[in-house]
Amino acid sequence: MxxxxxxxxxxxxxxxxxxxxxxxxxxxxxxxxxxxxxxxxxxxxxxxxxxxxxxxxxxxxxxxxxxxxxxxxxxxxxxxxxxxxxxxxxxxxxxxxxxxxxxxxxxxxxxxxxxxxxxxxxxxxxxESYPVTTDVPLFPRKTFVANIQPQIVATVEDVREAMKNKTALLIDSREPKRYLGIEEPIDRVAGHIPSAKNYFWREGLTEDGHWKKSIEQEQRFADIPKDQAVIVYCGSGVTACPNVLALTEAGYTNVRLYVGSWSDWISYPENPIAAGKNE
CATH class of the missing domain: 3.40.250.10 (Rhodanese-like domain)
Incomplete structure (x- = not known):
């Protein structure tokens, strides 16, 4: 990978x-x-x-x-x-x-x-018995020069546009019960963004926490065309990132992260909410 x-x-x-x-x-x-x-x-x-x-x-x-x-x-x-x-x-x-x-x-x-x-x-x-330590290292300072990549970020406006006009496929990375609105242990509102498809992020890894191979990631997302624009979200922009990595490993090149994710989406009262299987 x-x-x-x-x-x-x-x-x-x-x-x-x-x-x-x-x-x-x-x-x-x-x-x-x-x-x-x-x-x-x-x-x-x-x-x-x-x-x-x-x-x-x-x-x-x-x-x-x-x-x-x-x-x-x-x-x-x-x-x-x-x-x-x-x-x-x-x-x-x-x-x-x-x-x-x-x-x-x-x-x-x-x-x-x-x-x-x-x-x-x-x-x-x-x-696997590799070395560990309690020593906290110090390194010489270097100068990190950023080259911001805005094309890999999706705003709430981008998500609204994708929902309304299908400009991108929305992927909800949370576990199915949260996506379906059956339970919501963290955020104040249950459900998902209308039109979003559920690809639980944990399914990109094996039970023992190893990443599945690139061909297996391709199989996970087999129903998504490789040239499809994709916006990935989760609850707060953290566990969506494994899905972004998995999509990248599977060969998708137009993948954006909705950093605010579900917890941002529900902060706007006007944003619609879906529950259960997608209509």
Whole structure:
């Protein structure tokens, strides 16, 4: 796969100064747990990036639960981490690559191509007896120069246009019960955006958290033409990112992320809501 690397691949590059490893572990409902786990042990050379603090801005009236952070501040954090355009970046987590995929997408949004997700995450790294450490590294500062890619972002207006005029296929990445409106454990309104199709993000990975091969991703999305414009969303713009990565691995090139996702959509009273199977 193009954007997924193996434990062996990373282990062979732990001493490569051009490789930077980012630990993205984060647990919804327990905001401090990911950092605590990082402190207890992480892949050698890894730096910690927090979903709420580093990869998101505070939630407001609109924009969803995890809006993008101030990009100047995020770029400064990347520079402080010793990342520039030559750096190869590998992200991992313990959440079936969902948080790591958010980081992967954000660097892609900033125009950085050499960014990857570690297959199997931290648990698999430990299970296969690769080294871990408690040392927190320091790296020389570099200058990260962004080249923003606005074409991979969808606004709420883009989603409304796609819903009304079929300018893009909408993909809802949440689990089926949330998509169908049967239950909604997080957001205040249940259901989905009208016309959206449900492709649960977790189905892009095996039960043990490994990414399915590119041919398997193609099979998942077989009913979507390769030239179809696609807009992907979830609850708050995090677990949609594994689907964006999976679509990319499957060969789709016109894929946008609706960062605000469902939590942004329902913040506008005028936006319609569907439930059950699509009409």
């Amino acid at each position: 193009k954007y997924v690397v193996t434990n062996e691949w990373l282990a062979n590059r732990l001493n490569d100064e051009q490789v930077r490893i980012i630990d993205c572990r984060y647990y919804m409902g327990d905001a401090s747990r990911g950092l605590k786990e990082y402190i207890r042990g992480h892949i050698p050379g890894a730096l910690y990036f927090d979903l709420e603090i580093d990869l998101s801005a505070p939630a407001g009236e609109h924009g969803g639960r995890h809006p993008l952070p101030n990009m100047d501040e995020f770029i400064e954090k990347l520079s402080t981490a010793g990342i520039d355009k030559q750096t190869i970046v590998v992200a991992y987590d313990s959440q079936a690559s969902s948080m790591a995929s958010r980081f992967w997408w954000m660097l892609r949004y900033l125009g950085h191509e050499q960014v990857y997700v570690l297959d199997g995450g931290y648990e698999n790294w430990v299970e």
